[in-house]
Amino acid sequence: MKPIIALENVSFSYKINENSSVEVLKDISFSIFPGEYVAIIGHNGSGKSTLSKHFNGLLTPGSGDVWVHGYNTKDDSKKLDIRKGVGMVFQHPDNQIVATIVEEDVAFGLENIGVPRAEMKQRIDDALGVVKMSEFRKRPPHHLSGGQKQRVAIAGVLAMRPDCIVFDESTSMLDTFGRNEVLQVMRKMNEMGMTIITVTHRMSEAAEADRIIVVEDGKIVLDGIPREIFKHKEVLMQLQLDIPAVSQMAEIIHNEIPTFSKELIHEDELINEVKRVSKERTGEVV
Known part of the structure; x- marks a missing residue:
């Protein structure tokens, strides 16, 4: 399958003034299908x-190439x-x-x-x-x-x-x-x-x-x-990012109830896991 978007060694800098610039993208390569x-x-x-x-x-690379449906974005x-x-x-x-x-x-x-x-x-x-x-x-x-x-x-x-x-x-x-x-x-x-x-x-x-x-x-x-x-x-924490609130909640519950899965990322998963563990702990057949 050919990618819709392909980046090859893309770098980009914003010019601050005539004598200086700041590099924002650094040798990035990946494809989106x-x-x-x-x-x-x-x-x-x-x-x-x-x-x-x-x-x-909207922006074009300072070096490297971006291809969209096989067209180079540098081609006006x-x-x-x-x-x-x-x-x-x-x-x-x-x-x-x-x-x-x-x-x-x-x-x-x-x-x-x-x-x-x-x-x-x-x-x-x-x-x-x-x-x-x-x-x-x-x-x-x-x-x-x-x-x-x-x-x-x-x-x-x-x-x-x-x-x-x-x-x-x-x-x-x-x-x-x-x-x-x-x-x-x-x-x-x-x-x-x-x-x-x-x-x-x-x-x-x-x-x-x-x-x-x-x-x-x-x-x-x-x-x-x-x-x-x-x-x-x-x-993620080192990158000033976090994990979803659902994942945080699942981890907290897992620390109290080890059989509770901590690898949850969606609300419906959390709800279903609560139901499963509740039935399990009360002796009901899941």
Whole structure:
């Protein structure tokens, strides 16, 4: 299987002034494949957001190469093809919403690339349906909640029919309800076959992914499935990261009840394990 995105020895520096710069990414190489749900985590300043902006050519490497569907992001003639393939949803939805009516905002990108009117209507209907915002299509976006605004922003990207969507700290400004709304949409899109990349510092969100890449000081330090990544508790703590609250709770219970599994990362796993151990301790047949 060919990767959607491939990074080869990518380094990148921000220029401070004419005489100095700071290196943010350092010789990074990895690939992301169709249908993956990948979380990129790291503390503030680790380089994770700078890394994400390389996935669709918003930034290009100082050295090394980024390939998207076989196109090199340094090739300016392929930028439109690259951005059709990889969409971005950012931290502040207000920065992505440009129209005064929801459906007009979703149509904005389609109009820019000349999608025919009939097809445009179908794409808008489909995108709003996926994010469960169809009933709000005639509403002004500024009347919506933060989570709803972010779902409108997602619909605008989704209508472009990309193969991959990158969420760059897209839930960090939302309350718990709004975050859950967006996470449900991300999971639904992944189940539909779309590649999802989420950049986050929230371990509970990273646990929802199928793969986690941990970034520190511009380098990849861990890359694997969530359950394996969260076993490296001491390493994560050294990187100013943590393990999900569910995992912390499971470890506390395990210390009191050794038969209780400490390798849990999802709420439903914790609930089921509590039920199992409760039945076991009361002598009931599981």
